[in-house]
Amino acid sequence: MANTISVIGLGAVPEVRVGDDYTQLVLEAASADDFSFQAGDILVVTQKIVSKAEGMLVDLREVQPGEFAKQFAATWDKDPRQVEVVLRESVRIVKMERGIIISETRHGFICANAGVDMSNVAGYDYACLLPKNSDASAECIRHGLREQLGLEIPVIISDSFGRAWRNGITNIAIGVAGMQPLLDYRGTTDAHGYLMHASIIAVADEIASAAELVMNKIDGVPLAVVRGYKYAPGVGSGQEIVMEASRDMFR
């Protein structure tokens, strides 16, 4: 059994407040779970706590929906304030059908509702936006952990996106720091000496998916550590996984 990795959920993160220091949140959660980071670990952090710490919450009581949002919301029985926030977070609508909005965010992500989740804080409804720059957030946590622990721990910010052609959402990497998010096997040969074509593997997305298995939406485990996976070190970024418009056949 030479080849084993572990995925460890760290659940003991307190309710996150605007301005909270990510690194402290991570270290406190680890400490509360009697967990010690090791060299080789990869940390996966859900988008939600990053967005909350960065203050990316919009109080729906303060949103004035425009005419377009009102019309779409009325047709499809949606909250016009939510629709308005989604439209503001979109740079381009890809599809807008049957009450579903698939759009491109300013980060280049293509997803439902521009990645906006609904949240409830102190009894009021908030829209939780994506972090402004998930790669910068990932790098901030990576840097903080290096300062505090003296370890190089790659960090992935994850979120759950839908896909074309397949039911259900899966966790993917929207921010990456400290590792190469794509592994390029082109030009290498497989176990039988056969040249491998078109094999670029989005390992950061696969790591985010593995992390979701211990995060469990209901229990609200916002951190996971992947241990034992031999990642390729590098600066890395989640933007490398965003397909360039010129190559994308489904925009």
Added chain:
Amino acid sequence: MANTISVIGLGAVPEVRVGDDYTQLVLEAASADDFSFQAGDILVVTQKIVSKAEGMLVDLREVQPGEFAKQFAATWDKDPRQVEVVLRESVRIVKMERGIIISETRHGFICANAGVDMSNVAGYDYACLLPKNSDASAECIRHGLREQLGLEIPVIISDSFGRAWRNGITNIAIGVAGMQPLLDYRGTTDAHGYLMHASIIAVADEIASAAELVMNKIDGVPLAVVRGYKYAPGVGSGQEIVMEASRDMFR
């Protein structure tokens, strides 16, 4: 650290031949790696060994490309025999641009090259097709393991597919037996009492992605076991993850 899962690669699978018994392949690989299955384990099997055992190999020396395949291959510097096989495996072309064929297979999968991989057996080029019915293959392995071990082990047949909007391929579940591939959180409340909308998680795809992290294309590890994940038992099928045409906005 209550919440930990392990992903264990089983690499010691011999070269697979047509007609090989999957269950025996799995048991031999486990035995060679000193691995014992436990209740709660999930087995992930790469499509390639299933296809090979089922004889889904097409000898390219015997393929006569048609005019359409010849033209497309000449324009984009492809092997016309490979293109011909891909077209035969497709029930509908979704996109055919810049040498790339995205098509729908008879199973309803939408992917590049109709899921056809190139393989090399005994010095000759073969096209390796998807299994005829990955759900039936998964069920066959599940049933075999139950007979041999007396354990209920869910089985996922995995393959690496590309995605719209994102670079790189990730491992997904093309066949499932013994577990629910989708977890439906709709109507449930999260840790903060907020009702969760639109949260159906494709856990079988996430498990397949986690498995890829130990499979490693180059080393050719064709089996992985996910241990410690509390799956929802059920008959299950990979077809449940294939989006119904009526709901799919990107066909």
